[in-house]
Amino acid sequence: MTTKKRNPRDAFGEALLELGKNNSCVMAVSCDSGSGSGMNPFKKELPQQYLEVGISEQNAIGVSAGLAESGYIPVVSAIAPFISMRAFEQVRNDLGYANMNVKVIGSSSGLSHCALGSTHQAIEDLTLMRSIPNMVVLNPGDVFEVEMSLRAAIDHQGPVYIRMPRHEMAEPLDASERSFEIGKGEYLMNTGDDIVIAVTGTLTIDGLMAAKILDEMGFGVKVINFTTVKPLDTGILSEAYQNAKYLFTVEEHSVIGGFGSAVVEALAATKGKAPIHIVGIADGSINTGPYRELLEAYGLTWEKIVDRILFVVKK
Amino acid sequence: MQIETIEKKAFNIRKHIVHTVINNGDGHAGPSLSCTDILATLYFGIMDIKVDEPKYPNRDRFILSAGHKCLALYGTLIEKGFEMADVMKTYNMLGTKVPGHPDMKKFTGVDFSSGALGHGLPIGSGMALSAKLKGEKQRVFVLMGDGEQGEGSNWEAAMFASHHCLDNLVGIIDRNGLQINGSTLEVLDTRDLRERYSAFGWSVKVVDGHNIEELLSTFQSIPFQKGKPSMVIANTIKSKGMPFAEGDFKYHHWNPGKDSQEAKDALDALEHYAKEKGWTK
Numbered sequence: 027m028t029t030k031k032r033n034p035r036d037a038f039g040e041a042l043l044e045l046g047k048n049n050s051c052v053m054a055v056s057c058d059s060g061s062g063s064g065m066n067p068f069k070k071e072l073p074q075q076y077l078e079v080g081i082s083e084q085n086a087i088g089v090s091a092g093l094a095e096s097g098y099i100p101v102v103s104a105i106a107p108f109i110s111m112r113a114f115e116q117v118r119n120d121l122g123y124a125n126m127n128v129k130v131i132g133s134s135s136g137l138s139h140c141a142l143g144s145t146h147q148a149i150e151d152l153t154l155m156r157s158i159p160n161m162v163v164l165n166p167g168d169v170f171e172v173e174m175s176l177r178a179a180i181d182h183q184g185p186v187y188i189r190m191p192r193h194e195m196a197e198p199l200d201a202s203e204r205s206f207e208i209g210k211g212e213y214l215m216n217t218g219d220d221i222v223i224a225v226t227g228t229l230t231i232d233g234l235m236a237a238k239i240l241d242e243m244g245f246g247v248k249v250i251n252f253t254t255v256k257p258l259d260t261g262i263l264s265e266a267y268q269n270a271k272y273l274f275t276v277e278e279h280s281v282i283g284g285f286g287s288a289v290v291e292a293l294a295a296t297k298g299k300a301p302i303h304i305v306g307i308a309d310g311s312i313n314t315g316p317y318r319e320l321l322e323a324y325g326l327t328w329e330k331i332v333d334r335i336l337f338v339v340k341k
Numbered sequence: 342m343q344i345e346t347i348e349k350k351a352f353n354i355r356k357h358i359v360h361t362v363i364n365n366g367d368g369h370a371g372p373s374l375s376c377t378d379i380l381a382t383l384y385f386g387i388m389d390i391k392v393d394e395p396k397y398p399n400r401d402r403f404i405l406s407a408g409h410k411c412l413a414l415y416g417t418l419i420e421k422g423f424e425m426a427d428v429m430k431t432y433n434m435l436g437t438k439v440p441g442h443p444d445m446k447k448f449t450g451v452d453f454s455s456g457a458l459g460h461g462l463p464i465g466s467g468m469a470l471s472a473k474l475k476g477e478k479q480r481v482f483v484l485m486g487d488g489e490q491g492e493g494s495n496w497e498a499a500m501f502a503s504h505h506c507l508d509n510l511v512g513i514i515d516r517n518g519l520q521i522n523g524s525t526l527e528v529l530d531t532r533d534l535r536e537r538y539s540a541f542g543w544s545v546k547v548v549d550g551h552n553i554e555e556l557l558s559t560f561q562s563i564p565f566q567k568g569k570p571s572m573v574i575a576n577t578i579k580s581k582g583m584p585f586a587e588g589d590f591k592y593h594h595w596n597p598g599k600d601s602q603e604a605k606d607a608l609d610a611l612e613h614y615a616k617e618k619g620w621t622k
Contacts, residue, residue: 086463
């Protein structure tokens with residue numbers, strides 16, 4: 027694990043600018059969210075490809091659909107709950123069903139806006155976005171995944187939702203050793219089959235740290251990282267599940283309908299007897315506080331993940 | 342000559358609407374019949390489109406934001422030559438190309454899918470902005486209902502379109518004064534739409550939505566004001582062409598049954614109109 031920390035918004039903004047310079051069809055669409063999304067460098071250097079829509083997410087999605095129909099590749103960004111929930115019907119009908127080539131960026135997703143309260147937290151967006159036909163759902167957990175998600179989204183023909191983190195973060199692996207492809211999971215650790223931990227997004231690091239503790243305790247542990255929540259890499263998942271004794275999914279998202287649900291759906295008809303436990307935010311959790319403290323309260327820090335896993339496997 | 346041609350097309354579109362609902366069951370006959378003359382005028386007198394090249398990039402665009410009026414759009418596109426009339430025989434059937442709201446993936450000539458109200462003006466704004474950015478001359482027409490004005494997304498788009506000076510964007514409100522539960526006055530008052538859109542930075546004209554000559558001259562004068570999006574508020578009559586149903590909100594949906602008296606009355610009204618016009622022997 028690298029100790030270097032980078033801001034994902036900066037990484038996103040830099041990558042977007044480069045993509046915009048290379049392709050004049052790339053259009054950054056802001057809902058008064060340029061600075062919060064990291065798009066200000068793009069606005070400064072490519073003003074002709076920058077569109078300010080104002081605080082109107084429904085209109086932003088509709089306008090983006092119209093731009094896409096005319097050949098543009100809009101990258102529309104707003105705070106995650108607003109773009110994924112207020113504008114859900116527009117995303118579903120005008121991007122998903124219509125299969126429009128629009129990239130939706132849910133910025134400051136999950137519990138990022140920890141102190142602002144539940145209105146600004148997005149813990150149901152994966153549930154909603156992955157239910158939409160044609161929609162690819164990416165949930166990057168570090169700046170490497172942020173950059174690669176954006177590049178892959180631009181290359182992909184069709185609608186993509188990227189769940190953007192906000193806080194500075196370390197990277198689990200040296201980026202030079204990694205590859206990225208939509209729909210592909212990757213092993214971050216593989217020491218045995220006692221415990222398989224499937225991780226996604228911002229809790230990748232915590233999942234991996236928990237795994238290392240468990241490994242040191244003598245358990246054989248697999249950690250599989252899924253940046254792509256839809257389409258899920260069912261191949262790598264099924265293979266790991268076949269011999270697993272326990273499977274845990276870890277996500278900074280509601281336990282209802284998110285990544286864990288996607289994993290359970292994928293494994294429902296496969297061989298394997300391991301119990302599956304979804305580690306996420308319990309239904310009805312509405313709380314505010316400093317980010318790590320909020321994660322701890324919801325049982326999502328690496329220490330709490332270890333406790334949860336040991337509680338299950340030692341029963 | 343052009344006006345009579347458009348009137349005949351409008352008549353044929355009405356026949357598609359009425360025959361389809363009589364033969365295949367439940368459909369939004371009332372709202373389709375109120376916007377028929379507007380669609381006929383646009384497609385046969387105003388819009389630059391190519392039937393042999395439906396996706397011609399610089400074509401004018403039409404979005405039926407009030408997608409439930411789809412029978413009028415299907416009839417128009419059939420009359421234009423995009424699809425064969427037989428397609429309407431599959432209306433309300435499994436796998437049809439003519440579902441209850443238009444689908445761009447199924448019916449040639451539909452520029453964007455619609456159904457949920459309040460989506461068309463934002464999408465049309467994006468198309469109009471694209472044309473401006475590319476220096477293309479295409480115009481974008483978005484037809485909405487007056488009841489549809491209750492959707493807030495329309496007003497988001499109204500602000501956006503005037504802010505970006507989209508004078509190649511034309512909104513049309515099929516103002517038949519009725520919605521599914523009754524009069525628009527009773528449900529949600531929309532009397533002052535002219536003032537509201539004017540206040541949002543649009544240039545607005547109010548016309549008789551069944552007067553082809555007036556519709557034609559109005560659309561020919563677009564943009565009404567350089568630098569501003571144009572809004573045409575077309576006063577219409579719901580179920581226009583079926584006298585027994587005109588102005589009655591109960592005919593928002595219509596499902597008369599093939600052998601019903603209403604079906605016979607509707608067909609008689611069409612025949613009578615054609616005779617009056619001298620279009621039948």
